[in-house]
Amino acid sequence: MTTVLKLGGSVVTRKDEPETVDETNLERAAAALADGPGDLVVVHGGGSFGHHHASEHGVSTTEGTHEAVGVTDIHGAMKRLNDAVVAALQRAGVPAVPVHPFSLAWRDADGTLHLPADSVRAMLDEGFVPVLHGDVVVHAGRGATILSGDELVVSLAGSLDADRVGLCSDVPGVLDDEGTVVPRIERFEDVADYLGGSEATDVTGGMAAKVRELLALDAPAQVFDLDGLAGFLDGADTGTVID
Amino acid sequence: MTTVLKLGGSVVTRKDEPETVDETNLERAAAALADGPGDLVVVHGGGSFGHHHASEHGVSTTEGTHEAVGVTDIHGAMKRLNDAVVAALQRAGVPAVPVHPFSLAWRDADGTLHLPADSVRAMLDEGFVPVLHGDVVVHAGRGATILSGDELVVSLAGSLDADRVGLCSDVPGVLDDEGTVVPRIERFEDVADYLGGSEATDVTGGMAAKVRELLALDAPAQVFDLDGLAGFLDGADTGTVID
Numbered sequence: 375m376t377t378v379l380k381l382g383g384s385v386v387t388r389k390d391e392p393e394t395v396d397e398t399n400l401e402r403a404a405a406a407l408a409d410g411p412g413d414l415v416v417v418h419g420g421g422s423f424g425h426h427h428a429s430e431h432g433v434s435t436t437e438g439t440h441e442a443v444g445v446t447d448i449h450g451a452m453k454r455l456n457d458a459v460v461a462a463l464q465r466a467g468v469p470a471v472p473v474h475p476f477s478l479a480w481r482d483a484d485g486t487l488h489l490p491a492d493s494v495r496a497m498l499d500e501g502f503v504p505v506l507h508g509d510v511v512v513h514a515g516r517g518a519t520i521l522s523g524d525e526l527v528v529s530l531a532g533s534l535d536a537d538r539v540g541l542c543s544d545v546p547g548v549l550d551d552e553g554t555v556v557p558r559i560e561r562f563e564d565v566a567d568y569l570g571g572s573e574a575t576d577v578t579g580g581m582a583a584k585v586r587e588l589l590a591l592d593a594p595a596q597v598f599d600l601d602g603l604a605g606f607l608d609g610a611d612t613g614t615v616i617d
Numbered sequence: 618m619t620t621v622l623k624l625g626g627s628v629v630t631r632k633d634e635p636e637t638v639d640e641t642n643l644e645r646a647a648a649a650l651a652d653g654p655g656d657l658v659v660v661h662g663g664g665s666f667g668h669h670h671a672s673e674h675g676v677s678t679t680e681g682t683h684e685a686v687g688v689t690d691i692h693g694a695m696k697r698l699n700d701a702v703v704a705a706l707q708r709a710g711v712p713a714v715p716v717h718p719f720s721l722a723w724r725d726a727d728g729t730l731h732l733p734a735d736s737v738r739a740m741l742d743e744g745f746v747p748v749l750h751g752d753v754v755v756h757a758g759r760g761a762t763i764l765s766g767d768e769l770v771v772s773l774a775g776s777l778d779a780d781r782v783g784l785c786s787d788v789p790g791v792l793d794d795e796g797t798v799v800p801r802i803e804r805f806e807d808v809a810d811y812l813g814g815s816e817a818t819d820v821t822g823g824m825a826a827k828v829r830e831l832l833a834l835d836a837p838a839q840v841f842d843l844d845g846l847a848g849f850l851d852g853a854d855t856g857t858v859i860d
Contacts, residue, residue: 440712440743440744440745441712442707442711442712442713442714442745442746443707445714445745446703446704446707446714446715449714449715450700453696457693460689461689464685464686464689468685469683469684469685470685471685471688471689471692471719471761472689472692472719472720473719473720474717474720475720476714476715476716476736477715477716477717477718477720477721477736478720478721478733478736479736480735480736480739480740481739488735490721490733490735492723492731492733493719493720493721493722493723493755496723496755496757497723497755499757500683500755500756500757500758500759500760500761501683501760502683502685502688502755502760502761503685512736512739512740512743512745513743514739514742514743515743516743517743517744517745518714518743518745
């Protein structure tokens with residue numbers, strides 16, 4: 375039983391304050407994960423760590439940079455956030471270890487992501503909980519572009535043949551036009567009218583992109599907030615199920 | 618033309634002082650690399666950063682740990698050193714970017730190292746200089762063991778089909794029993810009598826192990842010190858040639 379869980383940037387950071395970890399949320403998440411399922415991969419977003427540096431260097435998922443300093447500014451900020459997430463999980467008793475996507479992933483000239491997952495699989499087999507993060511990624515012909523946490527979730531869910539995928543963000547699920555959680559999405563058309571762009575600046579796309587990517591997975595995915603995390607890890611259907 | 622260069626832990630750190638970068642040496646090396654060849658991969662050793670933590674947790678290339686905190690202690694120290702090396706190279710104008718081996722490598726139950734080099738190749742193709750380092754590595758059945766810089770050099774030289782391999786350490790080459798540099802080694806037996814163990818504590822083996830590994834490469838390798846680095850990068854034969 376392999377679970378891929380994303381902790382959104384809006385969960386683990388204070389999105390409006392540069393490079394600020396949301397310690398309260400992070401501790402809540404870590405406590406939930408301490409009772410979590412066996413094979414667990416965690417991916418976290420960038421929140422107020424990654425996006426600021428990405429904007430500053432004009433880098434997005436399609437606009438790249440050949441400046442090594444731009445790469446290390448963005449990557450370094452994400453590693454500082456990853457350090458905080460890994461440390462919080464370890465304090466809660468989770469055998470978390472860091473995996474930095476820039477080291478192993480690359481995009482080809484078409485923008486297709488290649489992420490060999492053998493090292494992550496080997497960590498799971500040894501009882502570790504690999505913790506990946508949104509990052510920069512080398513991109514053929516464009517230097518380095520942004521790799522979103524959502525893309526990582528989709529890639530890992532496929533390559534690890536995940537049984538369950540969870541996206542924990544700051545909303546309790548995908549909302550309809552009255553602000554009510556949509557319990558189940560089977561086709562993008564079911565919710566196309568409700569999904570505008572993300573309000574905050576987010577170089578990696580909002581809910582619409584998430585839903586499209588999750589629909590493409592073999593595994594069922596769920597979108598929920600911190601209140602739903604423990605339930606998801608217990609095997610319950612929480613928030614919005616996308617299948 | 619692809620070059621793999623190792624900067625030994627004895628070059629970039631003060632081996633006798635815990636977690637201390639040798640700034641003078643590092644700046645000299647960075648200045649030499651600024652005029653370096655096109656496709657260049659740099660690997661650095663652990664010196665006073667990695668070995669201390671490895672010893673403390675009882676971890677070696679064969680003795681592993683399943684403690685996540687042990688993994689991050691060693692890995693974190695090596696990333697701090699890598700930050701310093703990458704920053705020094707960038708200051709000298711080298712488009713250096715970090716690659717953390719723990720993220721992408723793994724050992725199987727036989728201890729054989731698997732290191733997919735596609736991301737490193739993609740970085741080279743975009744004009745970056747990937748900078749790897751001795752690290753921990755997940756090891757099937759043993760948790761995580763140590764991955765030496767020398768093993769990385771051997772693996773990358775093979776997978777990147779390197780044309781030249783250089784090992785810059787604190788000795789001007791492989792020395793005979795009178796302290797004179799042996800200009801050329803073609804078989805281990807040529808120098809077996811001269812090569813004892815390394816004097817300092819070194820979890821990853823001394824010169825004997827290096828020579829054996831370098832002899833197994835397709836590419837010619839050279840062992841030299843900082844005085845020989847600029848010459849090596851210019852294409853000259855410096856120190857000891859192992860071929």
